[in-house]
Amino acid sequence: MCSVRSFVTDDLFNFNHVNLDLLTETYNLPFYLRYLANWPEYFLSTQAPNGECMGYSTFPGPSGAPQQTTLSPLPSVLLLSLLL
Numbered sequence: 001m002c003s004v005r006s007f008v009t010d011d012l013f014n015f016n017h018v019n020l021d022l023l024t025e026t027y028n029l030p031f032y033l034r035y036l037a038n039w040p041e042y043f044l045s046t047q048a049p050n051g052e053c054m055g056y057s058t059f060p061g062p063s064g065a066p067q068q069t070t071l072s073p074l075p076s077v078l079l080l081s082l083l084l
Helices: 011-015 016-020 029-038 075-079
Strands: 001-007 043-047 053-058 070-073
Touching: 011 029, 016 053
Parallel strands: none
Antiparallel strands: 001 043, 043 053, 053 070
16 A cells, blocks of 8 residues: 655655656656646655555646656555556
8 A cells, every 4th residue: 555645855855766767757856846846736655564665656737837746656566466
């Protein structure tokens, strides 16, 4: 079981293991901070019951927001097909 909640700045220190997938493009810290500051409602984090970050997602925001959708699951979560 996992929980989905709004992404907070502390999550930036806990999601590095999610970005180890070769297909996930990792942006620099200012990108994530700018996105979080301007469009927090479009930035979500998924947590395991033990508090570990299982993934995060960004959605296209209103006009002016980066037009991308990101879904970055933890590789072990993807293997379990929990996101399908």
